[in-house]
Structure formats: structure tokens, C-alpha cells
Amino acid sequence: MxxxxxxxxxxxxxxxxxxxxxxxxxxxxxxxxxxxxxxxxxxxxxxxxxxxxxxxxxxxxxxxxxxxxxxxxxxxxxxxxxxxxxxxxxxxxxxxxxxxxxxxxxxxxxxxxxxxxxxxxEENEVYGLIIVERDTATIGILRGTRIEELEEIEGYVPGKHMMGGQSQRRIDRIIEELYHDFLKEVGEKVNSYFLPYLEEKKLKGILVGGPGYAKNDFYEGDYMEYRLKKLVLEPLIDVGDQGEAGLREMVMKAKDLLKNQKYVEVENLLDEIKYHLAKDDGLVVYGKEEIKKAMDMGALDALIVHEDNEEDSLTKEAEKFGTKVYVINDEVPEAEWIKKTFGGSIGKLRFRIE
Structure with missing residues (x-):
């Protein structure tokens, strides 16, 4: 299809x-x-x-x-x-x-x-992604092998002022109200993005991360709709960046929480392939003819294919041999490397072949 x-x-x-x-x-x-x-x-x-x-x-x-x-x-x-x-x-x-x-x-x-x-x-399983700082937030989703940034939100929450007396308490109160209003805005955005996936029964979990205490305040407060809050996976993740880089960092730090999720499986497989390439131990295969030969011998353990290079017959045949097949697109960071260096497909072998 x-x-x-x-x-x-x-x-x-x-x-x-x-x-x-x-x-x-x-x-x-x-x-x-x-x-x-x-x-x-x-x-x-x-x-x-x-x-x-x-x-x-x-x-x-x-x-x-x-x-x-x-x-x-x-x-x-x-x-x-x-x-x-x-x-x-x-x-x-x-x-x-x-x-x-x-x-x-x-x-x-x-x-x-x-x-x-x-x-x-579309992949039926979706994970919500939220990175929250004191005055910045990123909302995204993880679907299959894709991480998609939905929105980056910026607010205005000034730091602490040391004026003393009544003025200090008044300013602290204003700052706390601004902070609460920002978290409330983030929660409303999260609800608008994630509730449709929840209604469609596609939302499997939510990751919440950030560099400091804001992620805890957001999770513990009443900012998300209660059904979404129940889907938050713990522990919360320490993440240093915002934007797409932060979303990728959070997903990879949450590997143990996202077992059997395709993005994580692809990244783990790519790590293995890079390791075997560095060792030059003969456990990596690329090129259509070489991949086909390894598959026919039952030696092909896992295969990554870029969607521009996907051949339906090859992927179907690989699955018959018990080979795990992952079709990726340009949103996977190493996609360009796989296309230019290996012709769009690369696999890991179960055992070395001549």
C-alpha cells in the first residue's frame, strides 16, 4: 500500500x-x-x-x-x-x-x-513527547520510525529578583502566576494535540522531560487532561535541549520505557551496524545482490531499507525468512548516510558468510 x-x-x-x-x-x-x-x-x-x-x-x-x-x-x-x-x-x-x-x-x-x-x-501506535522548561516547551509525537515536532512554545517568566520586603513578595507572586500561566498554556496545547490520538485509541504513552524542576511541576499539577496524565511513562526524563534535537535525546534516553517501539529498534540496530562496520567482522551486508544472497542462505537477521529504495518483493521475501525489516524515511538521522553510502539498504547478518 x-x-x-x-x-x-x-x-x-x-x-x-x-x-x-x-x-x-x-x-x-x-x-x-x-x-x-x-x-x-x-x-x-x-x-x-x-x-x-x-x-x-x-x-x-x-x-x-x-x-x-x-x-x-x-x-x-x-x-x-x-x-x-x-x-x-x-x-x-x-x-x-x-x-x-x-x-x-x-x-x-x-x-x-x-x-x-x-x-x-500510518503507524497505529503513537507516543506523545513533551519537553518543559520554566518558559520554553516542545511538543511532538513518536510514530513508527518518525519523530515529529508539533510546536515549540515560548513564554515570559522572569527570574527571581532580590528587592526585599513587600515588593519582593509581590514580584515573587507575579512571577509564580506567570509560571503557572505558562504551564497552563502548555497543558492546553498538549490536550489539543494528544486527545484526538487518545480518542482514536492510538496513543500508547507520553514521555515528559526537561532540564530542571519544571517537568515535575507540569506533571504533578493539573495541566493535562486526566486521561492523558495516566499515560505518562515514569520516570520523567532529564533532557538538555528543546526542539527536534531534544525530542530525539528524550526518546533515546527512554529506551527502556519504549521497548519494541520501531524508532528505538532502528536506532539500536544502527548502533549495532556501526559497531560491526568499525570491527570489519563481516556481519554487515549491503547491495541488492549481496542482501538477496544472504537472505536466501537464512543469514540475514535484520534489514533497513530507505523508502526511496523499497522493493515490495524484497521486503516480503525477507520477512518470510524471519528477517526484521525496517522501512525508514529522511526523518531518521542516518537516512542520508544509508542512501549515499550503501545504496539505500543495509542489513545485519546472523552469522558470517563467504
Whole structure:
């Protein structure tokens, strides 16, 4: 599915000729065919011949494929048909997706409508990430092999002033109110970002970190919605940086709390690969032919493949041999290194081979 979506995203047209059709389970094929024939009739009114022919071809291809099946499968059907004007290539895909189609959707556009499928290929397990300082915070998520920074928040909380007497107490009170207001703002942002994942039952846990006491004040206070607070993983993490660097630091420091999480597994595997490369002990393999040979021998323990280099047949075959396969993108720090140095794929062997 990921490979197909990546291919379909490349398609575009100068006119609304690319057909996208989503059919939910239970919808009679005859009704859908009637709708498509009506659309074909309406397309006769398109003035530009090239556009009219392209739309008619897309609708005709969809009708041909739908007439070949007796009923809509349990998860529904999806069709993408159309001509790539740049290459003059015509394709029509019809398949039942991994999750149920919930809407009936038909449109011809300048691009294929993939938004309903993209959620299906997203990682279902999400971890919330929060770094809190006295006047700065970063909110992000960990999903699969990706860390995404959602927002960096800055507030104004001055340091302590030494004036003495009534003035000192008044200033301290104002500073504490500013500090409380900042933590409250962070909590409201956290709720707005994380509650939708909680409602979708995708949020598996939350990491809270920071360089000082602010992380404890944030966690112990009533700043997060109570259901989110229950998902905070302890202990809280000491983190020196904010932003994306801080999020990565926090995730790697929380390895023990995130066992079996893909990002952590990939980083651990990369550490192992670097170790074996440094030792030059023959337990690292790269290059398509060499990887295939190791896989056929049952020697390939784990494989990292960049999504630009992913071959569906290779990853499926590797999984049959009990090889763990990790598909990464450019958001993994070492992605560029894997692409440029090793051609986009690198593996660790169970044992050395000649």
C-alpha cells in the first residue's frame, strides 16, 4: 500500500481527469455502475477534446473493472484510473484496502484523492513527547520510525529578583502566576494535540522531560487532561535541549520505557551496524545482490531499507525468512548516510558468510 500510494502521488494532470472512487462495503455494484454511466454522460459536455477523452477513458476503465466482480468485498473497494499527461501512460488500479472504506466518494481531479488511504498506512501506535522548561516547551509525537515536532512554545517568566520586603513578595507572586500561566498554556496545547490520538485509541504513552524542576511541576499539577496524565511513562526524563534535537535525546534516553517501539529498534540496530562496520567482522551486508544472497542462505537477521529504495518483493521475501525489516524515511538521522553510502539498504547478518 505504501509503495502504491507513493507511486500515485507522483501522478498529476493539467485538467480534472484523474478518477478516484471509494466504495464502502454493502454498496451494490449495480448502483455504482449506474452512477458511473451518468458521469460518463455528463462528461460529453466537456469542451476540450483531450480532457473529454481522458475523463471518458478513466470512467470506462472503472466500469470495465467493476463489471468483472459480483459484489463489493468486506472492506470495500478503491479505484484510481487516469492518464498521466506528461508520460501519456494510462493506468487503472482496483483493490480492497486493509481497513474498511467508510464513505462513498467519486471525483475526477488534477490528482488522485489518497487522503482516505493515508490514515490506513500510518503507524497505529503513537507516543506523545513533551519537553518543559520554566518558559520554553516542545511538543511532538513518536510514530513508527518518525519523530515529529508539533510546536515549540515560548513564554515570559522572569527570574527571581532580590528587592526585599513587600515588593519582593509581590514580584515573587507575579512571577509564580506567570509560571503557572505558562504551564497552563502548555497543558492546553498538549490536550489539543494528544486527545484526538487518545480518542482514536492510538496513543500508547507520553514521555515528559526537561532540564530542571519544571517537568515535575507540569506533571504533578493539573495541566493535562486526566486521561492523558495516566499515560505518562515514569520516570520523567532529564533532557538538555528543546526542539527536534531534544525530542530525539528524550526518546533515546527512554529506551527502556519504549521497548519494541520501531524508532528505538532502528536506532539500536544502527548502533549495532556501526559497531560491526568499525570491527570489519563481516556481519554487515549491503547491495541488492549481496542482501538477496544472504537472505536466501537464512543469514540475514535484520534489514533497513530507505523508502526511496523499497522493493515490495524484497521486503516480503525477507520477512518470510524471519528477517526484521525496517522501512525508514529522511526523518531518521542516518537516512542520508544509508542512501549515499550503501545504496539505500543495509542489513545485519546472523552469522558470517563467504
Amino acid at each position: 505504501k509503495v502504491l500510494l507513493k507511486e500515485l502521488k507522483k501522478w498529476s494532470a493539467p485538467a480534472t481527469v484523474l478518477l478516484s472512487l471509494y466504495i464502502p462495503p454493502g454498496r451494490p455494484i449495480a448502483d455504482v455502475l449506474n452512477n458511473l454511466r451518468q458521469e460518463a454522460s455528463i462528461s460529453q459536455n466537456i469542451k476540450l477534446k483531450r480532457t473529454r477523452d481522458a475523463v471518458e477513458s478513466a470512467i470506462s476503465a472503472a466500469i470495465d473493472r467493476l463489471t468483472s466482480i459480483p459484489k463489493v468485498p468486506d472492506n470495500g473497494l478503491v479505484l484510481f484510473c487516469g492518464e498521466n499527461f506528461e508520460t501519456e501512460e494510462f493506468k487503472c488500479y482496483m483493490f480492497s484496502p486493509p481497513e474498511k472504506v467508510t464513505v462513498y466518494f467519486y471525483r475526477t481531479d488534477k490528482f488522485f484523492h489518497l487522503e482516505f488511504l493515508e490514515d490506513m498506512v
